[in-house]
Structures are given as structure tokens and as C-alpha cells.
Amino acid sequence: MHRFANPKRFMDLSRALLPWTAGISVVLIAAGLYLALFVSPTDYQQGQSVRMMYVHVPSAWMSLFCYTFMAVAAAVALIWKHPLADLAAKSAAPIGTCFTFLALVTGSLWGKPMWGAWWVWDARLTSVLILFFLYLGYMALINAFDDPTRGFRAASILVLVGFINVPIIKFSVEWWHTLHQPASVIKMGGPAIHPSMLAPLLLMAVGYTTYFLWVLMVRMRTEILAGKIRAARLRQVRAPVKG
Amino acid sequence: MERFIRLVGRDLRLAQRHGFDSLLVVVFFVIAVVLFPFGVGPEPNILARIAAGIIWVAALLASMLSLERLLQADFDDGSLELLVLSPVTLEIIVLAKVIAHWLTTGLPLIVAAPLLAVLLNMNAEGFGVLVLALFLGTPTLSLIGAVGAGLILGSRRGGVLLSLLVLPLYIPVLIFGVGAVDAAIGGFAFKAQIMILGGLFLGTLALCPWATAAAIRQALE
Amino acid sequence: MDRFTGSDLLCIRGERMVFTGLDFEVAAGGALILVGPNGSGKSSLLRLMARLLKPAAGAMAWNGEDVSDDPDAHNARLHYVGHMDAVKPVLSVAENVRFWAGLRPNGAADPQAATARALETFGISHLADIPGRFLSAGQRRRVNLARIIASPAPLWLLDEPTTALDKEAIASLEGAITRHQRGGGMVVLATHAAIEAHAPSVLDLGDFEMAEAV
Numbered sequence: 001m002h003r004f005a006n007p008k009r010f011m012d013l014s015r016a017l018l019p020w021t022a023g024i025s026v027v028l029i030a031a032g033l034y035l036a037l038f039v040s041p042t043d044y045q046q047g048q049s050v051r052m053m054y055v056h057v058p059s060a061w062m063s064l065f066c067y068t069f070m071a072v073a074a075a076v077a078l079i080w081k082h083p084l085a086d087l088a089a090k091s092a093a094p095i096g097t098c099f100t101f102l103a104l105v106t107g108s109l110w111g112k113p114m115w116g117a118w119w120v121w122d123a124r125l126t127s128v129l130i131l132f133f134l135y136l137g138y139m140a141l142i143n144a145f146d147d148p149t150r151g152f153r154a155a156s157i158l159v160l161v162g163f164i165n166v167p168i169i170k171f172s173v174e175w176w177h178t179l180h181q182p183a184s185v186i187k188m189g190g191p192a193i194h195p196s197m198l199a200p201l202l203l204m205a206v207g208y209t210t211y212f213l214w215v216l217m218v219r220m221r222t223e224i225l226a227g228k229i230r231a232a233r234l235r236q237v238r239a240p241v242k243g
Numbered sequence: 244m245e246r247f248i249r250l251v252g253r254d255l256r257l258a259q260r261h262g263f264d265s266l267l268v269v270v271f272f273v274i275a276v277v278l279f280p281f282g283v284g285p286e287p288n289i290l291a292r293i294a295a296g297i298i299w300v301a302a303l304l305a306s307m308l309s310l311e312r313l314l315q316a317d318f319d320d321g322s323l324e325l326l327v328l329s330p331v332t333l334e335i336i337v338l339a340k341v342i343a344h345w346l347t348t349g350l351p352l353i354v355a356a357p358l359l360a361v362l363l364n365m366n367a368e369g370f371g372v373l374v375l376a377l378f379l380g381t382p383t384l385s386l387i388g389a390v391g392a393g394l395i396l397g398s399r400r401g402g403v404l405l406s407l408l409v410l411p412l413y414i415p416v417l418i419f420g421v422g423a424v425d426a427a428i429g430g431f432a433f434k435a436q437i438m439i440l441g442g443l444f445l446g447t448l449a450l451c452p453w454a455t456a457a458a459i460r461q462a463l464e
Numbered sequence: 465m466d467r468f469t470g471s472d473l474l475c476i477r478g479e480r481m482v483f484t485g486l487d488f489e490v491a492a493g494g495a496l497i498l499v500g501p502n503g504s505g506k507s508s509l510l511r512l513m514a515r516l517l518k519p520a521a522g523a524m525a526w527n528g529e530d531v532s533d534d535p536d537a538h539n540a541r542l543h544y545v546g547h548m549d550a551v552k553p554v555l556s557v558a559e560n561v562r563f564w565a566g567l568r569p570n571g572a573a574d575p576q577a578a579t580a581r582a583l584e585t586f587g588i589s590h591l592a593d594i595p596g597r598f599l600s601a602g603q604r605r606r607v608n609l610a611r612i613i614a615s616p617a618p619l620w621l622l623d624e625p626t627t628a629l630d631k632e633a634i635a636s637l638e639g640a641i642t643r644h645q646r647g648g649g650m651v652v653l654a655t656h657a658a659i660e661a662h663a664p665s666v667l668d669l670g671d672f673e674m675a676e677a678v
Contacts, residue, residue, distance in 0.1 A: 078457075133411040140407050144398035147478045153461040154394045158408060161390055161454050165412050168443070172415035179422065234480050249566050260554035321548025328514055329567040330540035463516050 007224045010084055014217040021214035028207030035200035052110040053197075058205040059103035060124070062212065063131055064166075066096025070138070071163035074156035084220070086152040089159065090142055091219035095212055097135040103128050123177035127170050134162045148230075246331050247339055254343030265309055265347040269355050272305040276359045287364040294365035295373065295424035299380075301359075302352050303413050306381060309348045310388040310409065311395075311402050313340060314459065318396045324463055333456040337393075341385050341452070349381035365428070372427035372437075379440040380420045386444075386451040387412050393458030416443060466492040466527055466618055468513075468650060473522035475508050482508050483672035486522070490650045492618070495641070495661035498654040500669030506654035507547075509669065510621045513652060514544045540569055542619040543612035547627075549604040550611075553597030557588060557607050560596055565614040575614070582614035586636050601628040613640060620644060620651045626659060634659065 036054035043050035070089045077085035107125045108118050119125075142155035258265050279297045283289055317323040326336050356377055357370050365373070391409040395401045423436035469489045475482040482505035490496045498506040511517040513524065515531065515538060524531045531538040551560050562579045583589045586606040591599070599607065605628045612620060620641070626634050638660045641651050645662045653659065 130411050130414060133407070137404075137408045137411065140404055141394060141398070144395070144400060144404055146399070149478055150397065150461070150464075153464075154398075154458060157390075157454055157458050157461070158394055161450075162412070164450065165415075168415050168446075169411070172418040172439075176418045176422065231480075246567055249563070253563050256559075257552060257554060320552070321546055321550040322552070324516065324546055324548070325544070325550050325564060326567075327516065328539050328542065328544050329564075330536050330569055331567055332536060464518070 007084065011221065011224065014221055018214065018217055021210050021217065025207050025211035025214055028203050028210060032200045032203030032207050035196075035203065040196050040200055041194070046114065049110060049113045052106055054200050054204050056103060056106035056110055057201060058208050059099045059106060060128055061205055062208045063096060063100035063103050063128060065209070066092050066099060066212065067131065067134070067159075067163065067166065070096065070159050074159045077152065078156050078160070086149075086156070087220050087223045088216065089156065090152065091216050091223060092212075093135060093139050093142070095215050095219070097132070097139065099208070099212075100128060100132045100135055104132060121177070123174045126177070127173045130169050130173070131166065134166075138162070247335060250331070250336060250339035251343045251346075254340055255346065258343070258347045263347070266351060268305045268309045268348045269351045271308060272301050272352055272355055273359065275301040275304060276363070280363070291364040291366060294360055294363035295369060295421045295428070297363060298356055298359055298365075298373065299417050299420045299424075302356065302377065302381065303384065303410070303417055305352060306348060306384040307388060307406055307409055307413070309344070310385075310392045311405055313344050313389060313392040314396060315392070315401065318462065323396075323459065327459065327463060333459065334452040337389060337452040337455045337459070341382075341389050341455075344389075345382050345385045349377075349385055352381060353377045368430070369424045369428040372433055373424045375437060376420045376423045376440055379437065379444050380416045383416050383440070383444045383447050384413060386447040387416075389455045390451050390458060393455040393462065396459065396462035416440065419443070466648070466650070468524070468526055468619060470513070470524040471522055473509075473512065473524070474520045475505055475512060475517065476520045477505075477508055477517075483669055484521075486669075486672040488667055490619075490652060492648045492650060493645050493662075495645060495651045495653065495664040497659075497661065497664045497666050498652065498669060499666055504669035504673065506669055507623050510544070510623045510652060510654055511546075513619075513621050514542055515539075516544075541617050542621055543617045544621045544623075545608055545612060545625050546623050549608040551596040551599065551604045551607050554595055556593050556595055557583065557599070558592040560607055561611050561614050564611045568615040568617070578614045579610075582610040585613055585640055586610050586633060602630060602633065605629055606633055609637060609640070618649050620649065620653075622651065622653045622655075624655055625653070626655060626657045 032054065036051055040051070040054070042048055070092050073085045073089035073092065076082050077089060104125070107122075107128065111120055111122070111125070112118055115122075138155055138159055141158055142151040145151040145154070276297055279293075280290060283293070314323060317326065327333055329336070353374060356373055360370055360373060388405075388409050391405050391412075394408060395405050398404060419436045419439045423433040423440065426433040426436060467489065468491075469487075471487050473486040473488075474484045475486075482503075486509070488496060488509075498509060500506055508517060512519055515535060526538065526541070550564075551557075555563070558579055561582060562575055565575050565578060565582075580589065580592070583592055586609055588603060588606050588610065591603065591607075596604065596607070605625075609625065625637060629637065634657070641653075642660075642662050644651060651661060653661065653664075
């Protein structure tokens with residue numbers, strides 16, 4: 001049936017792609033880290049701590065990227081009832097949560113030397129924090145049902161509602177921030193970014209993205225196999241009825 | 244329209260027969276606000292400075308607490324199934340339930356808010372705006388909350404889960420609700436904040452019944 | 465003459481295929497009795513007919529028109545009795561019945577009288593002013609059944625309607641079903657108990673189980 005036809009093709013495709021995504025992400029992230037930590041210049045104001053940016057900024061990008069990915073997957077799942085889309089959204093959530101968490105932690109570490117405090121209610125950081133809560137809500141909801149398909153549908157609706165809200169939250173947090181702290185202490189990146197800084201930044205971003213694809217496929221494959229086990233169990237339950 | 248009124252009337256009658264359990268929400272609201280002076284100290288200046296924020300945060304929590312019952316009782320006894328099967332469009336039914344919910348929980352909060360503002364020594368300029376902002380904000384909270392209430396139907400842990408789903412989505416209302424009151428107290432224009440609150444209300448009015456109906460349908464499958 | 469048909473229905477619950485390739489047909493005045501072992505999908509088929517569940521494949525039609533084209537119209541022509549009785553503990557029996565009747569467009573001209581008649585059919589007129597919380601399981605079931613009589617609808621979908629009913633109430637139900645059929649109504653019934661209906665046809669859900677998966 002349609003439930004099993006598509007996963008079959010996905011399993012074949014992902015098996016072929018796995019080593020490539022894994023290899024590319026390792027190489028890109030290694031190269032990006034090397035450039036970031038040893039080659040790129042220090043900031044005249046921030047000194048060495050500017051290197052935190054190469055981890056922080058791509059993580060923040062990825063946190064939004066993953067959520068967008070989940071929203072698209074959820075829409076596909078709700079409209080076309082594509083079983084793989086549900087799995088994709090579910091599998092992307094923990095990865096996105098980790099990136100968001102990474103962005104928060106590095107933001108906080110970066111903030112200590114810059115602002116003199118581990119946490120400052122900066123507009124960007126606050127938005128990322130709220131996004132982190134949205135991720136947690138999604139994962140809590142998808143796991144709150146005994147019937148996994150129930151969790152899928154409920155969580156899909158939630159992620160779409162959340163996705164519509166993300167720009168509104170972002171806007172309100174920025175408004176709130178300018179109200180309470182008119183002068184921004186730090187501007188990330190600055191207007192013109194030097195190529196020696198841009199290169200590692202982009203390398204890291206692409207490396208993160210391939211890493212995301214890699215882990216996503218691993219997780220989806222696991223989910224499909226777990227589904228097969230559940231199906232086998234169900235057949236056992238049904239066997240006596242068949243007589 | 245007659246059936247719409249009948250739906251609202253039913254929920255109101257149910258609330259009334261339950262002895263207005265929903266008024267407990269107001270009691271919670273009052274107690275939550277009264278806790279703050281114990282936490283931050285009784286200095287009138289400090290309390291006046293944070294009064295709007297306290298009242299809004301407490302209103303947010305109170306409104307959220309009452310949400311779990313919005314759909315759960317009807318889900319448990321099979322009424323929700325029959326409501327979905329009635330010839331009235333489900334989005335309309337949701338809207339009727341949200342209105343009844345707001346009348347029994349949101350409205351009492353608005354009535355209690357000025358009294359609490361007095362307790363917190365809030366500047367008198369803010370009173371009118373506080374009530375106005377709550378009038379626009381609390382229906383928005385009920386609408387957003389309805390989506391959450393629909394999503395948790397049949398889940399293993401309802402209430403805690405609901406707060407995790409709904410509170411992050413409440414943040415914009417909180418920001419502009421407090422913003423309007425603070426602006427009025429500071430003597431600034433607050434029209435923009437009120438307009439945004441109105442915009443948020445209209446946006447949720449368009450989106451949330453639809454999302455809640457989708458959540459209910461999938462919960463019954 | 466009204467006809468309610470379904471063709472090639474496939475039902476998936478959770479991740480389990482319940483039945484596949486199922487066809488049914490009910491005509492005005494007809495009765496369809498669903499039989500089959502536990503888990504064969506009797507309740508699922510009734511929920512499918514009510515569109516509480518969506519079929520994974522196949523379609524249902526009312527007089528040849530797909531029922532998903534106008535869901536509200538489909539809702540208006542059906543009454544569904546499920547496992548739960550939807551009786552509000554704080555509303556009186558009459559209030560419970562009247563509320564559901566009042567939501568329907570083709571309600572009787574005099575809802576008060578229709579409710580009274582419905583209560584009488586199931587012998588619960590004396591309970592009209594009693595709040596739902598005092599009722600026994602069988603009495604709650606009677607209230608639920610009175611609900612479907614209080615407002616007319618051509619299609620009755622009854623899932624184990626005799627649960628908790630005593631002999632006398634089952635007889636009243638059989639009488640109500642026969643009258644409903646005579647008036648051109650149709651009944652789809654899932655039951656384990658023997659229940660009399662006029663000229664019933666039987667659908668054995670066991671015949672439509674998925675061939676053992678490979």
C-alpha cells in the first residue's frame with residue numbers, strides 16, 4: 001500500500017546519500033572551524049571572542065531553517081497526507097532544538113565578555129529563546145499520544161500555527177526591545193563583512209545544513225524501521241482474530 | 244444565528260449550573276497578583292512601575308488555566324462528537340464556545356483588573372487603557388488558547404502540555420498589552436499599541452477557529 | 465428514493481488496516497446490520513459513514529452525490545449514536561434532548577412537543593426534569609436514543625445501541641427503528657445482540673479484512 005511504497009524508495013535513496021552527506025558535513029565543518037579559529041582576523045573591539053560568531057550565527061540560522069523545514073513538511077503532511085512528510089517533521093524537531101540550544105548557549109557565552117553578563121534580554125536572543133520553547137512544545141505534543149498518528153497530526157497543526165506566529169513574535173520582541181533599551185550594545189556582523197570572515201561563516205552554514213540532512217535521514221530511517229516493528233506487533237495481535 | 248446563540252447559551256448555562264466554577268479563575272488572578280508585593284516588597288514606587296506587567300502576566304496565566312475545560316469535558320462525554328456531527332459548521336461552533344469561555348472567564352478578569360491596579364498603586368492614567376487593552380487582549384488569549392485546547396484532546400498530560408503550547412504564543416499580546424498601559428502612564432501616545440492589539444485580535448479571529456476545528460476533527464478520528 | 469452508498473472503502477486506524485475494498489448500499493426504508501468479530505471495524509465503518517473518520521481510499525455517496533462535497537448537508541441528514549451518551553450531568557433530561565434537537569435545521573415545528581414525544585417513546589417522560597447526573601447507564605442511553613427521535617433525520621447510524629438497555633427499552637428501540645423505516649428512513653446498525661429490524665440486510669465485516677500482509 002501507499003504507506004510502504006514510498007518509504008521503500010526513500011530507504012534506497014537515503015542509503016546511497018548517507019555517506020556523502022556525512023562526509024561533506026564533516027569536511028565543511030572542519031574547514032570552516034579551521035578558518036574560523038586560526039585564519040580569520042580578530043575583531044579590534046571584541047578580540048578573540050568574535051570567533052564565537054562562527055558557531056553562533058549559523059546555529060541561529062539553522063534554528064529558523066529547521067522550523068521552516070518542519071512547517072513545510074507539516075503542510076505537506078496535512079494536505080497530501082504524505083507519510084514521509086510526518087516523519088520528516090518529527091525527525092527534524094530534535095535537530096532544530098539542538099541548533100537552537102547551541103545558538104542560545106553560544107550567544108550567552110559570547111555575551112559574557114561583550115555585555116558583562118551571561119544573559120541579556122537582547123531582541124535576537126530573546127526571539128531565539130521563544131523559538132526554543134516552540135520546539136519544546138512541538139516535541140512534547142508529538143509524544144503525548146498513545147497513537148503515533150494522532151501526535152503527528154496535532155503537532156503538524158501546532159507547527160503551522162507556530163510558524164505563522166514566528167514573525168509576529170519576532171516583531172513584537174524587537175519592538176519591546178527598542179522600547180526598553182534604545183541603544184543596541186552590539187551589532188552582529190556589521191554592515192560590510194570581510195571575505196576572510198564570510199568564508200568560514202558560509203562554510204559552517206553549509207556544513208551545518210548537510211549535517212542536518214545527514215542526521216535527518218538517519219532519524220527518518222530509524223522511524224521507518226520502528227514503524228515496521230510496530231506493524232509486525234499489530235499483525236501478531238490480529239492473528240487470533242483471523243482464526 | 245439562532246443556533247449560534249443557542250450554542251453560546253448552552254455553554255453559559257453549563258457554566259452557571261456548575262456554580263460558576265470559572266469564577267475561581269478570578270480568584271486565582273487576584274491571588275497571583277497579591278503574591279507580587281510579598282515577592283518584590285511593598286514600596287509603592289516599585290509596585291506602580293511594574294503594576295501593568297504583573298496584571299497582564301497574571302491575566303495570561305489565569306486565562307490559560309481555564310482553557311483545559313474548554314473542550315475537554317465535551318470530548319470526554321461524547322458531546323464534542325455530536326457537535327462535530329451537527330449541521331452547524333464546526334468553525335462556528337468553536338467561535339461560540341470561545342465567546343462563552345470569554346464571557347465566563349475573560350470578562351470577570353477585566354472587571355477585577357482595575358481593583359488590582361489600585362492595590363498595586365498603579366498610576367490613574369493607566370486605568371482606562373488597561374481595561375481597553377484587556378478588552379482587546381483577553382479574547383485573543385481565548386482564541387489562541389482554543390487551538391491549544393483542541394490539540395491536547397486525548398493526550399496523556401493535558402494541562403502542563405497546554406501551558407507549554409500556548410504561553411509562547413501569548414507573548415505578543417503581553418508585550419503590546421503592557422506597552423499600551425506603560426505608554427499611557429508615561430504620557431505617550433498609546434494608539435499604536437492598541438491598534439496592534441486590535442490587529443492581533445482580528446488575525447486570531449480569522450485563523451484560530453479554523454485551526455481549532457482542524458485540531459478537533461483530527462482528535463476525533 | 466434516497467440511496468446511501470459506499471464503494472471500495474479502505475479504512476486505516478492508527479497504522480493498522482481495518483478493512484479494504486468494502487462496498488455497501490442502503491436504500492430508503494432499508495436496514496443494514498453490521499456483524500463481525502471484535503476489531504473487524506464495525507465502529508470504524510459507522511464513524512466513516514458519519515464522516516468522523518475519513519476513508520483512506522474509496523468514496524461514499526448520497527443519491528449519487530459525493531458526501532464530502534457538502535459535509536454540513538450530510539450532517540443534517542444523519543443521527544449518530546456512539547459509545548458515549550453525551551448527557552450533560554448538570555442539564556435536565558429535557559434540556560439535554562432539546563439542545564441537540566434545536567441545533568438541527570429540519571427540527572420539528574414545536575421542539576417542546578417533539579422532545580416530550582421522544583421521551584415518551586423510551587418511557588422516560590417522568591425523568592424530564594431530572595438532572596443528567598442522577599441517571600443510570602441505561603437511562604442515559606435512553607436519553608441519547610430519545611435525542612435522535614426528537615428531530616427527524618433520514619439516516620440513523622447506531623453503534624451498539626442496546627448497550628445497558630433492558631428488554632423493555634430494546635423493544636421500544638425496535639419499534640422506533642421499524643417506524644423510522646416505514647417513514648422512509650434508513651438504519652445502519654452495529655450490534656452483537658439480536659435486534660429486530662424490518663427486512664434487514666447483513667454486512668459481515670470479517671469478509672473485508674486485509675489479506676494477510678506479506
